Amino acid sequence: MASGDPPASSAKVLLLLVRRTDASFRAALRRRFDAVLDFYASGEPLPAFLAAAASAPRPPRAAVVVGAGPARVDAAFLDAVPSLRCLVSLAAGVDFIDLDECARRGVAVANSGRVFSPDVADHAVAMLIDVLRRVSAAQRFVRSGLWPVHGDYPLGSKLGGRRVGIIGLGNIGSLIAKRLEALGCVVYYNSRTPKDSVSYRYFPSVRDLAAASNVLVVACSLNKATRHIVSKDVLEALGKDGIIINISRGANVDEAELAGALRERRIAGAGLDVFENEPGVPAELLSMDNVVMTPHVAVFTSESMSDLRDHTIANLEAFFSGKPLLTPVHPETV
Incomplete structure (x- = not known):
């Protein structure tokens, strides 16, 4: 020494x-x-x-x-x-x-x-707006020179009035809820136990939460109980007009089932910052205009x-x- x-x-x-x-x-x-x-x-x-x-x-x-x-x-x-x-x-x-x-x-x-909580909440809302209004897809349309050829781009969908189910109302989930509530959304949630401090409707079952919502935001921690918490049944309950936003962990969502639901139009779109086998991304997601993806950067500013x-x-x-x-x-x- x-x-x-x-x-x-x-x-x-x-x-x-x-x-x-x-x-x-x-x-x-x-x-x-x-x-x-x-x-x-x-x-x-x-x-x-x-x-x-x-x-x-x-x-x-x-x-x-x-x-x-x-x-x-x-x-x-x-x-x-x-x-x-x-x-x-x-x-x-x-x-x-x-x-x-x-x-x-x-x-x-x-x-x-x-x-990181405020930054992740901002990112989740940004991804949802992007999926609904097709911001990234419309940019690709313009940059590729298709606007003069094909004319106006297809209409997007509005955010206000959406029924948003949040899985996990912790630090990040709560901030997402406040942002979406201010933008005119109706917020529901699922967590291990109901939160006395909020007035949002509580669903003890994620499947029931999905059935009542047209947007599902994954904001829970990853553990044995929450691995693939967004399963085939949950995706089916969300329905053909539903959107998934995941800023938590890739394995919270059954990625194979999600890809299939998107491919078969059993849900409408997804915003994904996380994936099951990062940095690997399922190849079929790369060509889908109704999917917005970022490379696990929601936390980084x-x-x-x-x-x-x-x-x-x-x-x-x-x-x-x-x-x-x-x-x-x-x-x-x-």
Whole structure:
């Protein structure tokens, strides 16, 4: 250990397993912590990187991770780096972290909290307007030179008056509801339990929610209970005029059934920011003008990334100082 270095037991050493951060994010981490072990900068295979980190004189005590990262944080991952006592996710979702295993080992977990919520809500509403008014499809019509040839583009549909069912009325779902209510929509919702704080109609069954709605917005977390929560039955209940918007996780929707329903016009359209096997997208969706797609970017704005940097550092500083995490996640809350 070099002169002036903190002892291994108190060193603020981070394991960074995140691809999509800008230089300022990484620079801010390096200014605040004693060492940052960056997987993507190392150029090593993940097993070798984790083994080297675990055997270092100052092994990492905290890790910054994200769902689109290189590995699921499970028992094998934690066995590889047994010094870890804190995980900070750069996402609100923590479906890639085994929370029960972390709790058993005494590893604290935090997520991004509400940092991204307004941006994701904005994105969901934007996608719905795009699908209804055919904004992206009409732009392609103009750019391809078809306007002078074919004349006016087919009419879109209005947003006001739509019956919108939201699956998951948490931070993001609530903000989506407020935005759509202000735009003249009727809001319904499904969640684990009814919310006393809202006047929206509650549906205990997602199928019944879909049957009462002509738009279904997926805004729930991903877990065993919500995997493929939008199933064939739900799509059938939504009907031929229905629209799906998914800004949650790709696996919340049965993607094969969705593609079939769109192809056969059993539903009218979809707005998708997330997919089951990212970055893979079903090929048949690419040619559908009634489908609007973005590459899992609903959370990303320049403002939100700056806020995320500050929020992440605050969670890490709290951990290293022995204080409660700002946005802890426990198995029973997901």
